[in-house]
Amino acid sequence: MKITILFFALLMAFNTALTAQADRHRIIVLTDIENEPDDAQSLVRFLLYSNQWDTEGIIATTSCWMRDRTAAWRIYEILDAYEKVQPNLLKHESGYPEAGKLRAVVREGIPKFGMEGVGPGRDSDGSDWIISVIDQDDDRPIWVLAWGGVNTLAQALWKLSHTRPEREVEEIVSRLRVYAISDQDDSGPWIRRNYPGLFYIVSPGFHENNETAYHYATWIGISGERWYNFPSGADTSLVRNTWVRNNIQNKGPLGAEYPLIEFAMEGDTPSFLGLIDNGLNYPERPDYGGWGGRYELYTPPYKKWFHEPETRPIWTNTYDMVKVDGTTYLSAQATIWRWRTHFQNDFLARMNWTIMGYDEANHPPVPKLNHPNEITVRSNEVVTLDATPTTDPDGDNLTYNWYLYFEPGSYLLFTDYQSNRNHQLDIANSDSPVARFTAPRVDRPSDMHIILEVTDDGDPQLTRYQRVIVNILPE
Template identity: 50%
Template sequence: MKPKSILMPALLLLVLIFSAGVSAQTTEKQRLIVLTDIEADPDDSQTLVRLLLYSNQIDIEGLIATTSVHQKNRVAPETIRKIITGYGKVQPNLLKHEPGYPSAPDLLSLVKQGLPVYGMEGVGKGKDSEGSEWIIKILEREDKRPVWVSVWGGPNTLAQALWKIKETRNEKDAKRLIEKIRVYTISDQDDSGVWMRKSFPDLYYIVSPGSYANATWSAINRVVKGISNEEISNEWIAMNIQQDHGPLGALYPDVAYGMEGDTPSWLMLIPNGLNNPGHPEWGGWGGRYELYQPDPPSAPVNPRFTGGVPVEPETRPIWTNVSDKYSPYIPNKFGKAVRRDTAVFTGNHVTLWRWREDFQNDFAARIDWCTMTYEEANHPPVPKVNGPEEFTVKSGEIFKLDADGTYDPDGDNLNFLWFQYPEAGTFKTPAGFGFLAENLYNVHTITAPQVDAPRTIHFILKVTDKGTPVLSRYKRVIVTVNPK
């Protein structure tokens, strides 16, 4: 079922309020609380290693150890502390590359724990925990920014915080606190997720209900036929992350089930010029999602593929899976530097893995920063758009896309690529560049297409350096086309 024409008024109002005034680029640091069933699977530890390398770009405000269907009676905050301690050994070197990395003691002060019980057994009167109380404390801070809750396991600690807010606050105050929350859960790993979506119908919630295999997040470690997949191989991980990358890389465990299944829950918060957390429907490193009420499963879902958590019909719109149609750009040996591949990929997993090589290289570069000097390491380019990043034209008018002023802090040679992201806008037909090559930094004389109503076109500028590893950053230009 695609988005309804009439959504719940309060939820729709929340989306509109949060979107108002949000430009194509978002540079404001995002606030983040993590709920993790760390030790249920090595991938939580893997994800935490990566997250700490971006802790200067995201305001981490809580790291809460929880249970899940895979670890029902235990929480493991000690593992969070162990990884933070490893981070503390490399934090001084990270600061040589970018400012703002928090100290290990500051991060250790954010480690909390939920109750060591499963799901709804931990929700209700007398079920408060250090973790649930911390969530409420964070929500009460005088800070207008939303609070992202990234759920890597079971969300019952958040459910308890919401239960207490509802029970102890007046309606206006409860609404104010709940409106701050932005949830992204890695599927439903206990029975409190469905309860929250039913009990708090205005709660902002990104989730792929049902089978893990169908979830968008699973694309991070999915082997895709027709592309390289090298960047998720065990050999690549060992060479680029684990070995000879200092004490933090040494704490990155081997894959047991799937590499970093939890990482997509916060990748969209990285300010890379493509991501815009206020617009999951625009797409980014964490995938692309739209707000609608999905149809219930047409057949019973095998519990093996849900961890055993029952799959219930959704009672209201949620942010969930949508599809992209994608043909990668690939290098040319001669002539034009890049060309479109003839292969075409379609599906919700495409919305995430299409960026996978970029964010894996970014991870590899940042873990290099743990041991390398600034001169030895690579750093991302800085794209610039010479002109507005959002503007309006009429059908038939000429406009241009110009990346003049883009630079690389290491002095590396740069590759430019402009492309349309049809699914992100309301103009779905390809709006080509005519005879112009899309790898020019200045793509000029583009003719606005014919439309019968206002339509938006999303153009993405991808700038990639030729350092080691190659690093990419982006700009998003949104063109509104009005009828002539």
């Protein structure tokens, strides 16, 4: 009973209004940069979207791959390159922070591994900085993106628990959001066990000592099919070194800081892909799915690659079913790779912004609806979907695609699977700004998620979305 109550309490606590999703996110990055090239790759992409959020910390940390040193110097190198292109980025969108503002929030965690760096006498500039960010007069949630180990966050929480009243710590924890790229030290499980109210997205487990946690993780869907041997219907050419050389490294000072791929490309990037304001992402609802993957809230059963059994619900792996060229794929990784062409084209376009004028570059379309993003209808009612106010800043031609994203909704749980085995909804004029469908028969209230993709014909082609949540009532 306690677990059930906790599950619904967590779900309700994080179910914010859809209209609130456009708020700028507060972000702290924990990175074991220089362990391998992918952290530097992710930081380059992260900076290209830095006008969409408030970066309040970039903290160099350890991990299972780099246990006794940190490398803040590499962060500064990349920020030096960003400084050279920031004025050009501002020609395309406002809000890109000055490099000096970002340098001012760079810190280092303790150069110790995991729980060796947590406890009395283990404070660091990084852990103290996290506390100072928490203590700011700002009620917005703080997203902690864990690209490496999380003992810097663990130490901050340990210190708060030993210096603040319990109720204050609980309130602080309620404002934190963690997206961890698996468990790269043993402090992540410690955090989850000791702070059960903490919003935590993770595919649990470690990858060292011949264990293979990464093979089962969601985040490897960004690029890892060749390295981790999972089936994928995505375009693998978009995550190979030839693409990097031809599209990223040759694009000015910031592109020059983007290293070639050694293992999987940008394994840490899913932690912020879901924070990008693209009309699809709803960060407070990982179960809705988006560029950063889709996760559901439950207590996963113990696996041999876990540091310890999970003791409470976390946001963790779930499956999407995606059909590509006649082949159906069902996997956790599909929740990310299904969007690969879109987010890679978006990355390329923003890299172009670092060197091109506004008229030379492409910019994303702006889908708009003539109705709310959430509507309520009854079974057999004809529903009109209207995106006629949609525009494109460059005057490009636009294509439309309305479709059912069936996994986030409850509708298919209450229907005959055999008669809906393709998980399709008959949407008339699905390739037009105005589309229609008949609400299916339901025996109890349920909901479905209709996605609108709008893609321009620029170079590269860019896609933005609207999500319509349709609540269906019985007749």
